[in-house]
Amino acid sequence: MPGSTPATPINCEIDFDPANVAGKTAIVTGGANGLGQAYVRALHAAKANVVIGDLSLQNGEKLASELPGTRFVQTDVTKWEDQLNMFQKAEKEFGKIHYVVANAGVATKDDVFSFDGPDSEPKEPKLNIIDVNIRGVLYTAKLAMHYFIKLNGTTPSPHQVDTCLILIGSGAAFLDCPRGPQYQCSKWGMRGVMHALRRTTGFYGSRVNVLSPWYVRTNILTKETFDQVERAGVQIATTEDAGQALLRLLSETDINGRMLFIAPRKWASKGYVDLDIDEYPENSLLNEIQEDQVKPAPVNLGLFIK
Ligand SMILES: NC(=O)c1ccc[n+]([C@@H]2O[C@H](COP(=O)([O-])OP(=O)(O)OC[C@H]3O[C@@H](n4cnc5c(N)ncnc54)[C@H](O)[C@@H]3O)[C@@H](O)[C@H]2O)c1
DSSP: OTTSOOOSOOOTTSOOOOGGGTTOEEEEETTTSHHHHHHHHHHHHTTOEEEEEESOHHHHHHHHHHSTTOEEEEOOTTOHHHHHHHHHHHHHHHSOOOEEEEOOOOOOOOOTTOOOOTTSOOOOOOOHHHIIIIIIHHHHHHHHHHHHHHHHOSSOOTTOOOEEEEEEOOGGGTSOOSSOHHHHHHHHHHHHHHHHHTTTGGGGTEEEEEEEEOSBOSSSSOHHHHHHHHHTTOOOBOHHHHHHHHHHHHHOTTOOSOEEEEOOTTTOTTSEEOOOOSOOTTOHHHHHHHHHHHTTSOTTTOOOOO
16 A cells, blocks of 8 residues: 555565566666676576566676577666666666666775774875665666656556565665674665655655565675684585575565564574664554654655755
């Protein structure tokens, strides 16, 4: 229901049928490697058309040639023209865009909190993580909304087709992670984008949800780092379970405004779980404050625009 608060937690114990994903078109940014590649493979196995947008020409072309019906468009998500080109090519090739997975992300060295020495002038920090993980995702989100609204209009109707934007968080989207502040703020930021959109997506037949992976062995960190994680007795999650978590979100068209944590099997029997941390059902004061926050105007009009 447009503008209503999101549904109750997703039961992640059950089997599901991703049949409604077949024949749909999905864009996956950063889809040439790691978790993005797992989302591409899961979508392809569910018979979706997939457009991979990634910096890596070599990995992207290799994956697209392996999976018939899949297209690769070389894309730097920090560049608006690249992302526009990717969406335009996807629409031209497949006609409609139903799902967008804003997956491209980096976790490189962060010098925001590094100390430059008592005798040095502090150096301006590079904000490259913010560029990819926030600027890049906001471009993706803007384009996803454009194509979703183009498909369905802005008035709820039974004829609207399901569309969904998937944002990628992390354990760093809700835990204390003693490491780079840019990465952590970028991943909390994904929940912010979800909270900004989830009450309005219903007006144009759309949904927005978050996938937050725990440690998963990919190229985002070094092999030594992942070895160290496992040596410390920490179980890691898998790319295959991440792919299934994505299909779970897409397979049920009433899942909106939720986050699934992609987790090791010791915490989740199918490798993903709804931790239910975006609602506060027990906190009546917080619920009252939230009601006042949206009371001044219908959520489809937008407020405070100067
Ligand atoms: N692997 C983990 O442990 C983990 C945990 C939590 C969240 N995540 C998130 O999952 C997402 C995918 O990470 P991953 O582990 O698969 O990483 P990865 O490094 O293995 O793959 C990232 C992919 O994104 C591409 N990419 C990087 N910068 C890009 C840009 N500017 N434009 C387009 N493509 C770009 C890379 O070429 C690569 O193919 C990221 O958002 C990451 O923050 C990963």
